[in-house]
Amino acid sequence: MVDRVPVSSRHLREASARLVLDHLWDADDVTGSALIDATGLSRATVHGVCDELIEQGWVTELESLRAADHRNGRPARRYAFDARAGVVVGVDAGQHRISATVADLRGATLSRTVLPVTPQDGTPTRRLALIEEGILAALADSGADLRSVLAVAVGVPAPVDRDGRTVFQDNPFWELMNPDIALHLRDRLGWTTLTDNDANLAAVAEHWQGHGRDARCHITLLAGERFGAGVVDDGRLLRGAHGGVGEMRYLDFVEGVGSADGIAAMVRDDARAQLARLDGHTGSSLQDMDPATLDAASVFAAALDEDPLAVSVIEHVAGRLARIVATFASIYDPERVIIAGAVAESSEPLLELVRHELDRYVDPPGIQVLASGLGRDIVTVGAVKRALDHVRENALDIVPAELR
DSSP: OOOOOOOOHHHHHHHHHHHHHHHHHTOSOEEHHHHHHHHOOOHHHHHHHHHHHHHHTSEEEEOOOSSBOTTTSSBOOEEEEOTTSOEEEEEEEOSSEEEEEEEOTTOOEEEEEEEEOOGGGOSHHHHHHHHHHHHHHHHHHHTOOGGGEEEEEEEESSOOOTTSOOOOOSOHHHHHHOSSHHHHHHHHHOOOEEEEEHHHHHHHHHHHHSTTTTOSSEEEEEESSBEEEEEEETTEEOOOSSSOTTOOGGGGGSTTTOSOBOHHHHHHHHHHHHHHHOOSOOSOGGGGSOTTTOOHHHHHHHHHTTOHHHHHHHHHHHHHHHHHHHHHHHHHOOSEEEEESGGGGGOHHHHHHHHHHHTTTOSSOOOEEEEOSSGGGHHHHHHHHHHHHHHHHTGGGSOOGGGO
16 A cells, blocks of 8 residues: 655645635636636635635736626636736846846746946956846836845856856956855845856747747857857756856867857958958948957848848858857757857848758757847846746745835
C-alpha cells in the first residue's frame, strides 16, 4: 500500500487562487459562472477566492450584470484583474545609454526615459547612480511612486548567471556593465531586481511580441557595436552554467570573420577602411563625408542609392554575417535568426544578401533570417516581460502597491 501525503487545505486554497488569478490576468472581465466553467472549481470556492484576491488588491469586483446567474437566480458577480495594482520597470543598461520603461501589469507602457552614458560615467558608482536616476525619472513621468514597483528587470551587455551576477573574471568591461545592479537596487530602494544579459532579453521580447511568437526555436542577434545572442529552444531561453550561452567571443577564431564586432561596427569600419585606400574621387558620396562622422546608417542610405563604395561595403559585410549566422545556426539549429537593435531598421538589403549566401553553409537549408520590428527599445521590451513573468509567478507572495 502506498502512503499518500495529505494535502493541506491551505495548499488547496493557494492552488485554487493561482488558477483563478491566472485566468483573470488574461481577461478583461469575467463572471463567477465563467470562472467556475474555466477552472472546474465549485461556486463557493471561486467566489471565496475572488473575495480574497480583492482583499489582497489583485482583483476588483465590477457592477453585477442584470441577468441572473442561471445556477441560483442571483445577479452574476463580475470580476476583473487590476492591471494597476502595481507597476514593473524594464531597463536597458547599455554601454552608451540607459533606457527605462514603466509598464502596468499587462505590459502597457506608462512612461519611458532615456539617459546618455558619458565618458564621466565610466565607473561602477556612476553607472549604478545613472541606472537609478533613469528608473526614478521614468517612475516620476508615469505618476507611480516607489512603493508601486513590484519588480525591476535590467538588461546588460555582459554574461549573467542565474543569480544575476557576472562571474567571468577576465573582462573589465563586463564587470563595469554589471556591478551587481540587483544588489544595489534592492539595498537602496527595496525592489526585487532581476539582471539579465541584454541579448537574452531581446530574445524574450521577440518570443513575446516579435518574430519568435510562432517559432519554437529561434536566435536573436543584437548586432550593434558587438554581437550578442539570445537563444530560445522549444520555447525556453537557454543560459548555460554561467550565463555564457550567446556570448560570441569564439568569432575571433572563425575564418572569414575574425571578431565579434556587430553590424554597425563592421559597416562603419569597413567603409572607413575602403575610403582610406582610395586615390582620388571615385564617384562615391561617402567621400564627401568626414570619416570621423561616417556611421552605418549613412552607408546603408548610400547603398540604397546604389553608391558603388557603399554597395561594396554591404556585400563584404554580408559575406561575414552569413558566416556568423551559419556558425551559430550549426550549433543551435534554429528555425529563425532575428537581427535586432537599432541597426535592424535599415539592414534589409544586407539581410537579403545574407539569405542568398546562407544556404551555402547550412544543411538543411531554409533558415529564415529576419529583421526585428521592435526597434532599439527591444531590450526594454524583454525586460518588461521578464519582470511581468516574475510578478505573475510570485503574485500570491507579493503585496500589491495599494496595500503597502
